Amino acid sequence: MAFTQLIPSPSSSSLNPITLSLNPKSPTSPPQQHFNLDILRHRRRRPNSTLRCSASSFSEKHHTNSSNSDDVVELPLFPLPLVLFPGAILPLQIFEFRYRIMMHTLLHTDLRFGIIYTDAVSGTAEVGCVGEVIKHERLVDDRFFLICKGQERFRVNGVVRTKPYLVAQVTWLEDRPSPSTDLDLDGLATEVETYMKDVIRLSNRLGGKPEKEVGDLRRNLFPTPFSFFVGSTFEGAPREQQALLELEDTAARLKREKETLKNTLNYLTAASAVKDVFPSSSNSS
Template structure:
């Protein structure tokens, strides 16, 4: 694709090593070959530019983990950007736009509203049918007409129809809302605590094995107090590595089910790490005895 990503450290973007099977909940729209072959994103360190001629900002305070609820069955049309990772509500993206068609897109967004859809696309060019709407909170336009964007993920959406593919993809989408939980608040809080406990086990074992955890557990613990939904999205985007699993979590409309699935994923992960740690301890013990 025509955007370079300048991701924050905890939300790294890297090409997916997974591909969707025909039974996966995704499809491949009839896009021009050029769009598929050039759908790539490279990660680079963000550097401050001094040649900007236009800047616009929005208030970032309170945006990071807020889940915005929209009227049910809201249908709209927005530009779509295919991305090599799954973007969740609350995620922060820093993007560099440089290709001509996306410059056109940005000029349109500056007039009609600074938001667009981001949707996961693997190496095979297949696009999932559920993505995340991102709102541009800071836009820096350079003299050479490139743009540097800081965006925050907001609502999830489902692609209903591809409206056009040139000069950039525009789709008709349906905004997705979280289903009201049928579980009592106490049970939902207990489920959140279970997920956090599994996460702490994974963090402890990762530290023992000198493995770097994707997210910063200590820095993010208080974020769970916002809501169960925002906590589930936080866990998914920071601590779930598998792209297909992340896409499945994004597509789930029930917070309780999402938290339960995340708990099972983290529990399996902690058991795997515990087995690796036990094998490592056994080899270390044998080595000490031989000496």
């Protein structure tokens, strides 16, 4: 089964991609081969062994969701081996025939479709994110170049049809208020940002890049959209990203991201110490 080709993220991103090892003993991602679109089931996912931090475009101060979470709607779905978060920017190239048909329909309707994670082992997830086409270019051979922006999250209730492309009945998914009244979400978001800066700084050092001060990563985002931004930077760990996308509690999402970044920072700190002690061996490896 053919899927879209992914176009590299725009060069205007404020952070350079960084590949980090989370846990050398944890299993690596399974090879992505064939995907079963007829199976819509949820499984608990564990973090992959590689984490890629990079920037997505989150231009809005806060994420707004005008849809009622009780609404049940039909949504065309595009299963992909990646996770889209609300507010993130995703460039795509559409060349498979059935998805070209989908694009022709969307360009005459509301330009919105569901992007949902799938892989050969776990099947297709139940929770995805709406991608809204904000720019498109139709080529002479009927392919499409798209720039999509993540909007609402949704949960799949059931499949309406599978041909010519997948359409499902979905309900919207929103974060619930945290049960803890004394929880400082802003303080938690600030801690996560600090860990991110330290991870980027050490990663740049290990990668031989010039050391420079990491700028403002939060950019006035409220805790919920900031938690989505952080999740979007974990590009090398789609199962972990999917787990973050499915959480319905901002505090729980930020805490999980904090723990992931903390573990990554510990690993990088050890790797940096080894490099300082054995600079020649580190360079040769």
